Amino acid sequence: MKEALFYKKTENKTVECLLCPQFCKIKNNKTGFCKVRTNKNGKLYSDNYGxxxxxxxxxxxxxxxxxxxxxxxxxxxxxxxxxxxxxxxxxxxxxxxxxxxxxxxxxxxxxxxxxxxxxxxxxxxxxxxxxxxxxxxxxxxxxxxxxxxxxxxxxxxxxxxxxxxxxxxxxxxxxxxxxxxxxxxxxxxxxxxxxxxxxxxxxxxxxxxxxxxxxxxxxxxxxxxxxxxxxxxxxxxxxxxxxxxxxxxxxxxxxxxxxxxxxxxxxxxxxxxxxxxxxxxxxxIGNMHSDEGQNTVCINCNKTIIVRNGYYTSTQGIDKQGKCIYCNTKVKDLTKN
Ligand code: SF4
Missing domain, CATH: 3.20.20.70 (Aldolase class I)
Structure with a gap:
């Protein structure tokens, strides 16, 4: 248990948790909607810390x-x-x-x-x-x-x-x-x-x-x-x-x-x-077998640049800078080693 961040004390040892938009108002010895944040004597604790x-x-x-x-x-x-x-x-x-x-x-x-x-x-x-x-x-x-x-x-x-x-x-x-x-x-x-x-x-x-x-x-x-x-x-x-x-x-x-x-x-x-x-x-496409929606295709030259087969992934079609090796177009939103 660890004292929680983001809460405020209200009246009669009740607290309001400000961590998520449920904004639970938690009475003494009660727990929030998430079942893991408990009010003990007017202090809110994270029950699952570590x-x-x-x-x-x-x-x-x-x-x-x-x-x-x-x-x-x-x-x-x-x-x-x-x-x-x-x-x-x-x-x-x-x-x-x-x-x-x-x-x-x-x-x-x-x-x-x-x-x-x-x-x-x-x-x-x-x-x-x-x-x-x-x-x-x-x-x-x-x-x-x-x-x-x-x-x-x-x-x-x-x-x-x-x-x-x-x-x-x-x-x-x-x-x-x-x-x-x-x-x-x-x-x-x-x-x-x-x-x-x-x-x-x-x-x-x-x-x-x-x-x-x-x-x-x-x-x-x-x-x-x-x-x-x-x-x-x-x-x-x-x-x-x-x-x-x-x-x-x-x-x-x-x-x-x-x-x-x-x-x-x-x-x-x-x-x-x-x-x-x-x-x-x-x-x-995830959670089902499909030929469509598995690989990353270059948006410029339309060549397949990242191949996925289950959890096997090959990045052979991209260079170290995250560019397509066929046409040099940067793959947006790609972070690579
Ligand atoms: S659901 Fe949990 S995290 Fe969200 S406000 Fe309630 S006690 Fe806090």
Whole structure:
């Protein structure tokens, strides 16, 4: 446990958490909506500080990040809790629980993780992922600062539901973000995630303005967020607000947690892919077998420059400066060794 950042004391030992747009008002001995921030005698504590349930070295493509040091590894850590309650959560066993209810937690120190991260070959840094890292903010920001100081990269895989001030502090140390944009309607966010869309859009704009690497993931769920009109509106918003070089991953949904809608038909993904591809330069298909939407193609000469096959990635078509070897065009939004 560690005293939380970003909260204010109110009357009768109640506190208001200012970390995310849920703005929980938490009474003494109660816990916030995310299940991992507890009020003890008028002080707010992060329950999961340094307590991790998932630690692994993953290919960076698994985050998914396709244009950030392609073909490298990233030490990935996660804990329990989430500030959203998505009915279709693909990781609900860890996201919808608390420290006291989950038995498989292990205590880690900042130096343990830095040491392990530096030791592993082809590992570029640390990803905060698996559950929503905003809800282990205190551990994440301390670790990210320490990692930054020794030259490791920091990656946050997030639902983007975080307030502006805590995000601006994180932006000092986080190099790349994989952000879920789950749908483009307030009703979807309200009914299926217990949150709102607008703060997620603000997060994306704030990250873009800070010049950090962003890739967006949109999980397509039949009947809930596959409406063509709304999807097109979302693509237009990304294009205008974040730019046409913004990387978008369309991901296939499978029934999980409280949602038993059938898995997304591949035809739906391909149809939405074509719409997105008509406006954005880099769109990819994930979570299903597909020949389309796997490789990075040069936007100038149309040659394939990064080839992906599962988590195997070949960057043979790009040079050290991140330019296409066939026509010398810079691949926008690509960071490479
Ligand atoms: S981080 Fe948790 S406690 Fe704080 S406002 Fe968000 S859901 Fe509530």
């Amino acid at each position: 307590l991790l349930c998932s630690v692994a070295f993953d290919p960076i493509e698994k985050k998914p990040l396709y244009h950030y040091f392609p073909s490298s590894n990233i030490m990935s850590i996660g804990s329990v809790g989430c500030n959203l309650h998505c009915k279709f959560c693909q990781n609900w066993e860890i996201s919808q629980t608390s420290v006291s209810k989950y038995s498989y937690m292990e205590k880690y120190s900042i130096s343990d993780i830095i040491f392990a991260s530096q030791k592993k070959q082809n590992n570029i840094g640390i990803a905060y992922t698996y559950n929503e890292p905003t809800v282990f903010y205190e551990f994440m920001i301390e670790l990210a600062e320490a990692a930054y100081k020794v030259g490791l990269k920091n990656i946050m895989v997030s639902n983007g539901f975080i307030n502006e001030k805590p995000l601006s502090e994180l932006l000092k140390y986080i190099d790349a973000f994989s952000i879920d944009l789950k749908a483009y309607t307030e009703s979807f966010y309200k009914n299926y995630t217990s949150s709102n869309l607008e703060p997620v859009k603000n997060t994306l704009k704030q990250i873009r303005k800070a010049g950090k690497h962003i890739e967006i993931t949109n999980l397509i769920i039949p009947t809930l967020n596959d409406n063509i009109e709304k999807f097109t509106e979302m693509i237009d918003w990304i294009t205008h607000e974040l730019g046409k070089d913004t990387i978008l991953h369309l991901s296939r949904y499978f029934p999980r947690y409280k949602t038993n809608i059938e898995k997304t038909p591949s035809a739906t993904i391909h149809k939405l892919y074509k719409i997105a591809k008509s406006k954005l330069n880099y769109v990819f």
